[in-house]
Amino acid sequence: MRFLLYNIRYAAGIGRHFHLPVPYSGYFKHTNGNLKKIVNFIKLVNPDITGLIEVDSGSFRSEKNNQAEAVAWELQHDHVYKSKSSASSMARKVPLLNKQGNAILTNQEIVSQKFHYFREGVKRLVIELELADLSVFLVHLSLKFRHRQYQLQDLYTMTNSVKKPVIVAGDFNAFKGDRELELFLAATGLKNANSNGQPSHPSRAPRRQLDYIFHSPQIQITDFQIPQIKLSDHTPLVCEFEIGSKKSPDPDPAGRRKNKTRFS
Template identity: 50%
Template structure:
């Protein structure tokens, strides 16, 4: 399977002065890039779900239609948040695109930070969690603790991906990896931000036991201020479950 993680910055490109302008043209470039990758799963951070920048159109829905994928999305602010009532901000969120049928989707929210959303996507043999952690170190520390607790409930091999905003550097993620037992797919610690001269490793794909990595890369494309991450992987499936899946597919 191929998983692509991409903080697309609401499709607004890399220039600050474009942030409040139409993002339709740049989204077309992102669409072409994703189609070239032929992903099975896509995790999108900073998705515009229908502000004036997109003429009321949801970027997740447009990308899913182009790829022929299912999609799941949510605003990054919890239901009681005042940010849900602010123009433009109320349309900002994260999204999943998936080639296979989505078995279940759950939206969790941290108790700390401005951006609180944790998206949980369950597919047949794997669960994927998508996060965009706080910039503030104190809030991010609490979010990581809550994320650790949430992951203990996983019943299948799982992936945790997103923009972790690890501004303290590698030591901060190393502590989380040691506690959780997860592995970092980016073994070479390739930087992902900023796209024009990357020197920070902010975006991560972490994985549990039962997942085997076949390939990992960070394409040098400049459609956002972040670089995308591409991971090819296999999921270890028990023979009994594999046979059950085969029978259901043939039915």
């Protein structure tokens, strides 16, 4: 199966246009044009499961359209979306902020879905999606280091109770590097699909790894890529995986495998 993780920045784009007439004004501009480009890229990748971070569910900038729903319709996939702010959060009462969330899209049968909220931080949402052979957790961690550490403790508790193999993916905002995640990975036994530590942010010249796909040992990664696509401030992560005891071939030094489709 193929998994795509992409922080799409509400399809607001990047570059000089994003910061004109004032810095970060791109967050308040219409996004449907850039969303079409993102959709075309996702269709090229043709994933079985897609985790989308920073999705607009219908504000003025997306012209009242739910971006997750629009992408799912193009792919003919099912989707699960949720606001990243809990029902009691003040953000739910603020226009634009109350339309921001995350989503998972898939062509696999959905067994169940759950929505969790961390106890700390502004970005609190965890989407848990159970499929036939695995469970997927999608997260977007806090910008504050202390909050991220508390969130990782909560995430350990959530994933530790799941019986199926898991994929835990998202924007971890690990500004201090992999050392932030060492205790979490040691406790859960999860592995990093990006075994070579390729950077994913910022997309114009990636120099740090903020986006991660972690997986249970029962899941073997058969291909991993970070396409150099500049439609968001983050680059997408693409991995192919198998579930079971079959040993996968070793990747080459660039993290690539022969006879695989390249998306960059």
